[in-house]
Amino acid sequence: MASSSAITQVLETDIWTKATWEEFLAFADDSTWEKGKFYYYEQYVRVEISPVGPLHGRHNSIIPYVVILFAAFRNIRVVQFANASFRKTGIREFQPNLAYYIGSDLRVPPNDSNSPVNLNEYDPPNLVIEIGASSFSDDLGNKRLLYEDAGISEYWVERANTREVFAFAINGGSSGRIQQSRVLPGLEIALVEEALNRSQTQDDGEINRWLIQNFSQS
Numbered sequence: 001m002a003s004s005s006a007i008t009q010v011l012e013t014d015i016w017t018k019a020t021w022e023e024f025l026a027f028a029d030d031s032t033w034e035k036g037k038f039y040y041y042e043q044y045v046r047v048e049i050s051p052v053g054p055l056h057g058r059h060n061s062i063i064p065y066v067v068i069l070f071a072a073f074r075n076i077r078v079v080q081f082a083n084a085s086f087r088k089t090g091i092r093e094f095q096p097n098l099a100y101y102i103g104s105d106l107r108v109p110p111n112d113s114n115s116p117v118n119l120n121e122y123d124p125p126n127l128v129i130e131i132g133a134s135s136f137s138d139d140l141g142n143k144r145l146l147y148e149d150a151g152i153s154e155y156w157v158e159r160a161n162t163r164e165v166f167a168f169a170i171n172g173g174s175s176g177r178i179q180q181s182r183v184l185p186g187l188e189i190a191l192v193e194e195a196l197n198r199s200q201t202q203d204d205g206e207i208n209r210w211l212i213q214n215f216s217q218s
Contacts, residue, residue, distance in 0.1 A: 016044040073215040087116035099125035126153035163196040
């Protein structure tokens with residue numbers, strides 16, 4: 001963890017700061033941080049200001065095409081949440097760029113509230129994805145540990161600057177690198193990277209037609 005300064009003094013972005021759960025809630029509910037993404041883990045809080053530029057925004061739209069189309073062609077049930085917050089009261093909170101409930105045996109939260117998903121009532125998503133440039137090191141570090149403890153089945157980190165995707169299967173509180181998704185069997189991580197690379201020169205229609213052709217033949 002990067003800092004142990006008191007959160008009651010100044011909350012800085014992009015570092016982990018020592019905090020109680022009550023202090024974390026006070027900042028998470030503060031309208032000053034309305035555009036912040038909040039994480040809480042092992043009594044530390046981290047807040048990130050969501051990027052608003054085309055690099056992050058574009059990649060945040062390309063990856064869902066891959067996941068949703070693949071699941072559709074394989075007749076796999078999938079429910080997507082973008083920038084939603086997931087809360088285990090008093091223990092942890094995380095707000096990945098993308099989160100997916102994949103399969104039919106999960107307790108999926110309804111979309112009738114803007115409050116954080118209550119993980120005491122619903123299952124955590126089994127696939128979470130972080131897209132990062134400046135946050136990339138932390139995405140592979142402390143956030144990875146957070147997701148291991150949170151019971152996530154699979155975690156992808158995309159390094160936005162290079163369009164590389166690092167995918168990890170999580171089992172028993174530890175994670176290992178994979179080249180093919182476990183929660184979406186048959187989906188190669190290299191194909192996700194190819195879609196991201198195509199976004200440099202192709203529009204969304206071209207990318208989707210390429211994905212449809214690819215998935216319909218596999």
